[in-house]
Amino acid sequence: MLFNSTIFLFVFLPIAYAVFWILRSANARYVWLTITGYVFYAYWDPRFTLLMAFSTLVSYTAGLGFLRWDADPRRRKLCLVVPIVTDLTLLGFFKYANFALSTVGATLHWLGGGEVALPHLNVILPIGISFYTFHTIGYIVDSYRRQVRPTRNFFEFAAFVSLFSQLVAGPIVRFRAIEGDLLELGRSERTRWLYRGISFFAYGLVAKVLVADTLGAFVDPALAHYRQLSSLGAWMAMLGYTFQLYFDFDGYSCMAVGLGYLFGLRIPQNFDSPYKSLDPSDFWRRWHISLSACLRDYVYIPLGGSRRGAWRTYRNLLLTMLIGGLWHGAGWTFVVWGAYHGLLLALYKRFGATWDRLPRGARQLGMFLLAVFGWVLFRATDFGMAVWVLRAMVVPTAGVLVLQPALAAALLLLAGWWSLRGPNAYDLHRRPERDRAWRRQVAVAASLGASLAIIIGSRPSPFLYFQF
Amino acid sequence: MTESLTHPDAVLTSEAAPLPAGTAPAVIRVRGATFGVTRVALRRMTRALVLVTVAAASLEVMARIDDWLVYRTPFLSRITSEEDLIVRDRLGMHGRPSVRFGKWEMNALGMRGPEAAVRAEAGTVRVATLGASETFGLYESPGHEFPRQLEDTLNARLAEGACGARRPRRFEVLDAALPGMSLPTVEQDVRLRLSRFGLDVALYYPTPVQYLENRPPVAAHPDTAPGAGRLPATHALYPRALERVREDVKRLLPTPVLAYLRRRDAAAAVRAHPPGWRFDAVPTDRLSLYEHDLRRLLGTVRAAGATPAIATHGDELMRDPRDRRRLLSAWERFYPRATGRTLVRFDAEARAATLRVARDSGVAVADVARALTGASEEPFADFVHFTDHGAGLAAGAMADAVLAAARERGVCGAEAAPAAAPAAAPAAAAGHR
Numbered sequence: 001m002l003f004n005s006t007i008f009l010f011v012f013l014p015i016a017y018a019v020f021w022i023l024r025s026a027n028a029r030y031v032w033l034t035i036t037g038y039v040f041y042a043y044w045d046p047r048f049t050l051l052m053a054f055s056t057l058v059s060y061t062a063g064l065g066f067l068r069w070d071a072d073p074r075r076r077k078l079c080l081v082v083p084i085v086t087d088l089t090l091l092g093f094f095k096y097a098n099f100a101l102s103t104v105g106a107t108l109h110w111l112g113g114g115e116v117a118l119p120h121l122n123v124i125l126p127i128g129i130s131f132y133t134f135h136t137i138g139y140i141v142d143s144y145r146r147q148v149r150p151t152r153n154f155f156e157f158a159a160f161v162s163l164f165s166q167l168v169a170g171p172i173v174r175f176r177a178i179e180g181d182l183l184e185l186g187r188s189e190r191t192r193w194l195y196r197g198i199s200f201f202a203y204g205l206v207a208k209v210l211v212a213d214t215l216g217a218f219v220d221p222a223l224a225h226y227r228q229l230s231s232l233g234a235w236m237a238m239l240g241y242t243f244q245l246y247f248d249f250d251g252y253s254c255m256a257v258g259l260g261y262l263f264g265l266r267i268p269q270n271f272d273s274p275y276k277s278l279d280p281s282d283f284w285r286r287w288h289i290s291l292s293a294c295l296r297d298y299v300y301i302p303l304g305g306s307r308r309g310a311w312r313t314y315r316n317l318l319l320t321m322l323i324g325g326l327w328h329g330a331g332w333t334f335v336v337w338g339a340y341h342g343l344l345l346a347l348y349k350r351f352g353a354t355w356d357r358l359p360r361g362a363r364q365l366g367m368f369l370l371a372v373f374g375w376v377l378f379r380a381t382d383f384g385m386a387v388w389v390l391r392a393m394v395v396p397t398a399g400v401l402v403l404q405p406a407l408a409a410a411l412l413l414l415a416g417w418w419s420l421r422g423p424n425a426y427d428l429h430r431r432p433e434r435d436r437a438w439r440r441q442v443a444v445a446a447s448l449g450a451s452l453a454i455i456i457g458s459r460p461s462p463f464l465y466f467q468f
Numbered sequence: 469m470t471e472s473l474t475h476p477d478a479v480l481t482s483e484a485a486p487l488p489a490g491t492a493p494a495v496i497r498v499r500g501a502t503f504g505v506t507r508v509a510l511r512r513m514t515r516a517l518v519l520v521t522v523a524a525a526s527l528e529v530m531a532r533i534d535d536w537l538v539y540r541t542p543f544l545s546r547i548t549s550e551e552d553l554i555v556r557d558r559l560g561m562h563g564r565p566s567v568r569f570g571k572w573e574m575n576a577l578g579m580r581g582p583e584a585a586v587r588a589e590a591g592t593v594r595v596a597t598l599g600a601s602e603t604f605g606l607y608e609s610p611g612h613e614f615p616r617q618l619e620d621t622l623n624a625r626l627a628e629g630a631c632g633a634r635r636p637r638r639f640e641v642l643d644a645a646l647p648g649m650s651l652p653t654v655e656q657d658v659r660l661r662l663s664r665f666g667l668d669v670a671l672y673y674p675t676p677v678q679y680l681e682n683r684p685p686v687a688a689h690p691d692t693a694p695g696a697g698r699l700p701a702t703h704a705l706y707p708r709a710l711e712r713v714r715e716d717v718k719r720l721l722p723t724p725v726l727a728y729l730r731r732r733d734a735a736a737a738v739r740a741h742p743p744g745w746r747f748d749a750v751p752t753d754r755l756s757l758y759e760h761d762l763r764r765l766l767g768t769v770r771a772a773g774a775t776p777a778i779a780t781h782g783d784e785l786m787r788d789p790r791d792r793r794r795l796l797s798a799w800e801r802f803y804p805r806a807t808g809r810t811l812v813r814f815d816a817e818a819r820a821a822t823l824r825v826a827r828d829s830g831v832a833v834a835d836v837a838r839a840l841t842g843a844s845e846e847p848f849a850d851f852v853h854f855t856d857h858g859a860g861l862a863a864g865a866m867a868d869a870v871l872a873a874a875r876e877r878g879v880c881g882a883e884a885a886p887a888a889a890p891a892a893a894p895a896a897a898a899g900h901r
């Protein structure tokens with residue numbers, strides 16, 4: 001089920017919302033949130049709810065283990081390792097098994113082993129597995145580090161893992177971030193965050209339905225026939241993809257935040273106008289913030305962070321971003337994309353002082369272009385495509401433009417202004433509530449109306465980050 | 469609402485204690501009863517009304533922008549539904565020239581498809597496809613309705629040597645069909661309008677169950693009134709979002725609910741008529757009338773200087789689908805006078821009648837019904853309308869009949885080389901003479 005589908009907007013959400021607020025106790029609301037989460041997930045494929053239930057049960061049991069063996073370091077370690085290994089095994093099997101097999105096959109072939117016929121497993125990647133695996137692993141690690149107190153309430157934990165607003169494409173919400181709101185769920189007021197929830201949702205809907213999907217209408221066909229693109233066409237397609245990806249994922253995250261507010265839960269911010277960033281560090285503080293924070297806390301810092309000298313820092317940055325790349329997808333293009341960003345971060349660490357002396361505009365433009373080149377790797381289906389598109393972007397190439405180039409150019413200008421200069425959902429909400437409240441409500445109403453016109457007239461397009 | 473409407477006592481109470489600024493009560497009288505409504509509540513209601521209006525206006529404006537972006541439909545187009553693509557004037561019922569609605573675009577001749585001149589260029593074999601919604605194309609993606617695929621197939625066959633030495637330059641297919649066009653109206657259209665277009669072949673794909681409507685079909689009367697067929701200017705303001713909402717609601721309704729609503733509609737139609745009104749068996753008089761009208765159409769096509777060809781009608785029920793009951797109830801809703809079984813039998817008997825008429829009249833026939841029965845992929849999007857794949861199969865079957873008619877006319881020679889498979893689909897039905 002997609003947030004931008006009529007079944008979600010007019011059937012699932014009203015029922016989920018109404019029943020949630022009719023129920024009074026926190027426990028009843030946990031149970032209801034769990035049910036809605038599983039229904040939401042089962043709408044895509046009911047078989048994989050068992051996988052999520054299993055992952056939930058293992059992590060919950062580990063949490064109870066932490067409580068029971070609070071003073072036993074050996075057993076605590078066991079409670080840490082067993083669920084993490086279980087979660088990563090599941091993730092590894094469903095997401096990376098075929099990638100690993102094909103890599104082994106290619107390596108053996110390269111080493112002169114001839115054609116090695118390794119099996120191709122017929123597995124479907126369960127939607128959102130990368131996200132809920134991170135939710136459960138985060139819970140286990142934070143419990144082990146005593147940063148959160150594990151819950152004894154199974155449904156509280158199950159509601160956290162299966163919370164439909166952030167189940168399939170994030171943000172990666174850590175238990176500690178919404179623990180307080182979950183505890184207070186029985187006492188939360190329906191109207192407290194109502195307007196904020198609706199306006200965040202409306203902002204996300206506009207970003208996804210009106211901007212990202214419209215950009216996708218010329219980006220997707222252009223990149224499907226990338227060999228025919230001219231240099232200008234390649235630039236238009238890649239700039240379009242750069243904005244499409246941002247508005248798609250930011251739109252989804254804002255909808256998730258808005259839905260969280262509607263149910264009395266404050267889901268943390270996931271994007272902070274990343275194309276306004278001035279350097280690679282700044283970019284990763286603004287892009288997919290919840291993932292960056294997880295990578296920092298669960299990979300970079302345990303590797304030693306920046307505490308053991310310059311070279312170890314560069315290595316840690318590179319390794320962290322390699323893992324980040326691999327998290328996004330089981331493909332070497334993602335790994336290289338991660339390495340590219342790791343390299344940018346390391347270079348910035350080394351030459352940051354020089355970079356920072358550049359004028360602000362040049363730094364923003366420079367970082368934006370570096371991100372665009374990175375997205376070529378991210379979007380490419382293989383290295384051949386990445387090389388072709390990159391070459392078309394830097395070497396003058398004759399070919400075709402994107403579909404409806406005038407309209408595409410206008411859209412790029414609008415999307416460019418919005419992402420490089422315009423306000424994001426949080427900027428809009430940081431302004432005083434009473435200031436222009438009336439105009440804001442009109443804007444929200446108009447946004448909802450405009451988005452609905454597109455939603456009800458077409459088949460909903462899936463969110464790009466669902467594939468991860 | 470409990471917050472905004474208060475009992476008179478509450479008004480008295482609020483009068484006793486001074487209210488904050490802006491909350492002084494206004495008094496509303498409804499049937500003698502007096503209600504106090506605070507100004508704050510009134511303001512809230514007004515605000516809600518304004519917001520709903522803004523959202524609705526924005527929905528409508530965006531629906532129009534989307535129509536323009538996707539289909540190039542003018543922002544203030546007067547075409548508000550498929551029905552507006554049809555016009556009735558002194559030439560009878562036909563397509564409205566140079567308009568579009570959604571994916572359906574009519575050319576200057578009032579036919580679905582690319583622009584065409586009144587007279588075909590030399591060396592072009594002009595084929596007209598006649599029929600109703602199946603021929604017009606409802607569910608196929610643009611350019612995949614069977615007349616377009618038929619044109620592609622014919623030209624591919626031409627390139628493969630289907631016409632031998634006597635080879636025309638190309639085949640051109642005009643889609644003269646319209647949703648709901650009955651056989652007598654098609655005959656009238658050939659007589660009054662299509663004869664001007666220099667047709668070489670006219671291929672009719674029938675919808676026999678039209679003969680199970682309450683009254684037997686008759687030709688739509690030409691309208692000679694001045695300004696007939698013109699759409700009023702107010703049509704430009706018709707809310708287009710409504711159509712989108714309606715379609716979405718239909719899509720959202722669970723299948724059992726939809727089936728129940730259809731059954732209820734059909735039952736209501738039956739109740740509104742005397743006992744015995746419903747066709748529980750195939751009405752032979754209606755079948756005879758279909759056969760009679762079909763023969764008449766063939767005569768009219770010949771009189772118009774074209775060579776006729778016909779096709780048998782296919783339906784999903786012939787394929788014994790899994791969701792048979794759902795399809796039957798959906799079909800019955802359009803023809804409540806006939807039971808589902810009667811519809812299926814009538815269609816099957818009409819197929820036999822069509823083949824008989826073709827044999828008697830020496831007309832090329834494409835047995836589309838047979839070609840679709842064994843389709844590996846789903847050929848129908850509902851009970852009778854084609855998918856892209858089904859339209860391709862139908863076009864493949866019809867191509868043989870059209871080539872046979874073209875040969876009979878002398879605009880296409882005999883096949884020079886052994887027949888190659890048609891491009892769009894295997895020709896399951898050979899041209900029958």
